[in-house]
Amino acid sequence: MVSRSAWQRAKEPHARDRASFIPELITLLENSGRLVLTDGETPDCLPADYRFHLSDGHTPGMLLTEIPLEGGPVVYAADLIPGASWVHVPITMGYDRFPEQLIDEKRGLLDDLLTRQGRLFFTHDPQHALARVARDGKGRFHAAEQLPRLTALAS
Template sequence: MMSRQLYSVTGNSQKLDGGAMFGNAPKAMWARWVSVDEQNRIDLGCRALLVREQHGDSVRHILFEAGIGAFFEPRLRERYGVVETEHVLLASLAAIGVRPEQIDVIVLSHLHFDHAGGILAAWQQGAPMQLVFPNAHYVVGQEAWQRALQPHARDKASFIPGLTELLAATGRLERVSNAHSVLLGEGYRFHHSDGHTPGMLLAEIDMPAGPVVFCADLIPGTPWVHIPITMGYDRYPELLINEKRVLLDDLIHRNGRLFYTHDPKVALSGLSRDETGKYSASAAAAELVALAS
């Protein structure tokens, strides 16, 4: 019989402009939810989700995203507000007894640097860019892959030059165009979203107490559960709002939960909707340690 445990895994953190993160919402509104520094930046996490599957003596580790990592050279690290210089994700995995070579599958919702950069080794002067998980297979959406190959001028800077070549060269890349992955198998499915970037994959994991969805940049953290709140980085905010409403209604109906990659304080929450129709996060958890229900 197969068992499945979920762990939240901390990666490198970021500080980004609050106005950009909250789109057209006025600061008077979003400043009630988060604090800002002297540069108007807010704290953001880059959290990954590790699934440890055990079937008899066989163990499989699946990593959902890898955060921003530490691949940036110092000038770009400063520009994009990356706080730590070391590769925090690797240290966090080590703390729960997982070495890089033990990661079997990495699922990337899309290929923006703050979601895929952690699959790269930390920057070193003069060293070539290289992948840090030597045995991992990679899952990415076909449309998100094409966007990385041919980005629009609006988001070209969000992609890592040379990353697609490194991934393709492994021979361990699956590009999915529907709701299921051959690599992942049963117990996993994808919701597709285009509002933030074309073809973003929102992975759903079957759990006994109800599904857990890695909601990526559709809902970066608990403040964005509120339907009208979007980011300035989103490609089509109105489409994103529609996608968000459909997902939240579905998950409320099925007792689903959301896993947040960018919320600095909350890893997982349930969902509620009040009598006015407003959605909010409920039963928030700061971290997951061997969640099995």
């Protein structure tokens, strides 16, 4: 599952992104019959209550998958929020293509998840797999109820 804009970029990468793509894989994936392109809508192959958030701040067309669970949704935060430290809104990575846009996208996602008691799954955090979105007394977002492994979610 790939956003149409990310797929287009993979097929015609910018010089800065070119090393991130293996050209032979593009054709293999296109011919596999397994490629699903989306503009953010939930494809028929997924449950209707799954949701996608599109982000362009880190890399154009990045998809963040939201899975509804009892106790609040979980969002695969990808490289928008790759670890617990990045929940703090102004923290970004040097790899982010459009850091100001990323900050705006992050703030919007965190506001939304806070109101729905949502959690974030982190892709690059060696100590934390999952955390609930929270705000401190000064209004800053932070990772709360951090879990070191997803198996801890089931217990």
